Every structure is written in structure tokens, then in C-alpha cells.
Amino acid sequence: MPGAFNAASAMLIEKAGFEAVYISGAGLSNSNGLPDAGLLSREEVLRLSSYILKAVSVPAVIDADTGFGGPQDAALTVKAFEEAGASAIQIEDQEFPKRCGHLPGKSVIPAAEFAEKVRAAASARSSKDFQIIARTDARGAGTLDEAIQRATLYIEAGADIIFPEALETREEFIEFARAVKAPLMANMTEFGKSPYLTMDDWSEMGYSFVLFPMTAFRTGMKAMEEALSELKEKGTQKGLLNRMQTREELYRLIKYDINK
Incomplete structure (x- = not known):
């Protein structure tokens, strides 16, 4: 699932035959001269994403960073993005202001606090077809075991898909997939902490979705x-x-x- 940063790039992704588009938070921010630090507001992300959503017919996932606030904010974000035509939303458990997931110095909020965001997001959607993707940055901020524990909690809170960010080896991705019983998403960004693997590799390891965000x-x-x-x-x-x-x-x- 390649990342789009405007409508024309999304149209190229669809033209190339990909079955979904990822509206990358980094792409939206960087293309507007900003770092990937959660600096765009919900309204700005929605406005920029709306051009993409109108331009393509394939499903689109919107990267909503930390959800633009607490549980109530995450719920409002889901309602707005679902109404705009998105098929899924991704939120992450970093503290605000966030950092690119593959940079050092990240911090995560308490797991129970983020689980409340996930619960609020899942409850706010009008259709179960709208997917809630919960990303955990706990590996970069702590340990793989913590990332696994958090993923389990987020599934219980209502997440449909789990996205472990910045795992560092193939073995870590395999261990995570064995421990977490949910559809999984991987991030195949460039110049980051994770190894470069093929789509066949990801499928064999149990990952259903792979992002190429940038x-x-x-x-x-x-x-x-x-x-x-x-x-x-x-x-x-x-x-x-x-x-x-x-x-x-x-x-x-x-x-x-x-x-x-």
C-alpha cells in the first residue's frame, strides 16, 4: 500500500494497480514543508485528504498520527474521516508532539490511556467496515515484549488491525506475529530501522498489509x-x-x- 501525499500521487498509485492508498502523515506534512511531528491539525489533514478521497476509487487509509488529542478527539476524528469517505484510520500511541516512528527519542503514553482512545475510536464509527488501525511505537521507546503486550490490550479495546512500528529484525517481526492474534500491518519505509523485505516475505511471516508510505x-x-x-x-x-x-x-x- 503506497503512500500518497496529494491527489495526483494517489491517482498514480491506483493507475499502477494497487488495491488501496495510504494517506501518509509524513507525506502530507513534508509536502507542505513541515516535519513529521503531528503539526497538521485534524481540519488540515481532512482538507488535504479530501482531494485524495475524491480522486480515487480504491479504499484509502488516513494516517491520523496520535488522534489529535484524547479519546473524544479520536472519536471526532473517526466520524469526520469516515464521513469524508476514508476506509480506515490509523492512530498511534506516541506522546504528543510525536516524532517519525524511525527516529530515536520517542515516548509513548500509558497503554491504558491509548486503549481508551482505541475504544472511543471504535465506538464512534457508523460502520464496522471502517477499520481502526492501532500502531504501537513501544519497540522504539522500550522493548518488543512491551509492544506485544500493548497490541493485545489494543485488540481488546476494539482495534481491527495492529501496526508494530520500527521493529528492527526479521526475527522480531516473526515473534510479534506469533504472539499477536490479529491482522497485522508492517511499515516498509526507507532509511529506517526495519529490514527491507519483499511482499512474499511479509505474507509468509503473517502480515496482511504492508505500507510504503514515502x-x-x-x-x-x-x-x-x-x-x-x-x-x-x-x-x-x-x-x-x-x-x-x-x-x-x-x-x-x-x-x-x-x-x-
Whole structure:
């Protein structure tokens, strides 16, 4: 499930044949010049996500960071995102202000406190088809055993899917999957703490969902950086044309018929 950071990137994800889109908190933040630290409000995330939700027909998961507050805030977030057309919401047990899940220095709130957020979120949805994804950052802030214990508590509170963030080895992912009896999500972000594994690897280990939250953003940013450097150096974009999406390709993607 690749991460989208705007409507056009989400449309490319759908065009490539992926069955769902992940609206990445890091992607939304970074594309607006902000760090992945929970700085966007619920209203801002909802506004930015609404363009994505309208642009694609596949299910979309919205990264809601820490839920924008306490249990009541998490409930309001679920209601707003479900009404907007999302298929699932992801919330995490970090303290606010949060940090990128693969950075050091993270802290988590008490497990019982986050379980109340999960319970409130699960109770607020109008349909059981709307999925609650509970992410635990306890491995980075503590131990694998704590992450497993928290996952069990979050399942009891109503989480549909468990997302263990920043496990560090294949063996840790296997141990977590053996201990936690729920659908599992893994994060295959780049330059982080987790090993690079294939979709077949994840399936064999018992993970039903795999995120690639920043792959499109990072490759796109690098391509733009290189193109702009060449433009500055050569004073022309002619050498870049074969690396560009053409006008016709863009119009097909966004379903713009110039004859109408």
C-alpha cells in the first residue's frame, strides 16, 4: 500500500494497480514543508485528504498520527474521516508532539490511556467496515515484549488491525506475529530501522498489509532535485523531456478531455 501525499500521487498509485492508498502523515506534512511531528491539525489533514478521497476509487487509509488529542478527539476524528469517505484510520500511541516512528527519542503514553482512545475510536464509527488501525511505537521507546503486550490490550479495546512500528529484525517481526492474534500491518519505509523485505516475505511471516508510505514522495523529490539541477546548469529542459510525464499522460491520469 503506497503512500500518497496529494491527489495526483494517489491517482498514480491506483493507475499502477494497487488495491488501496495510504494517506501518509509524513507525506502530507513534508509536502507542505513541515516535519513529521503531528503539526497538521485534524481540519488540515481532512482538507488535504479530501482531494485524495475524491480522486480515487480504491479504499484509502488516513494516517491520523496520535488522534489529535484524547479519546473524544479520536472519536471526532473517526466520524469526520469516515464521513469524508476514508476506509480506515490509523492512530498511534506516541506522546504528543510525536516524532517519525524511525527516529530515536520517542515516548509513548500509558497503554491504558491509548486503549481508551482505541475504544472511543471504535465506538464512534457508523460502520464496522471502517477499520481502526492501532500502531504501537513501544519497540522504539522500550522493548518488543512491551509492544506485544500493548497490541493485545489494543485488540481488546476494539482495534481491527495492529501496526508494530520500527521493529528492527526479521526475527522480531516473526515473534510479534506469533504472539499477536490479529491482522497485522508492517511499515516498509526507507532509511529506517526495519529490514527491507519483499511482499512474499511479509505474507509468509503473517502480515496482511504492508505500507510504503514515502516511496513515491522520496523518488519524486529526488527526480525533481536532479531535474532542477540540470535545468540550472544547462539553461534548458530539452534533455529532461524523456524523463517527464507528457501533457497527454497527465491529462489521461486526471481524466481531462480537452475536446469538451
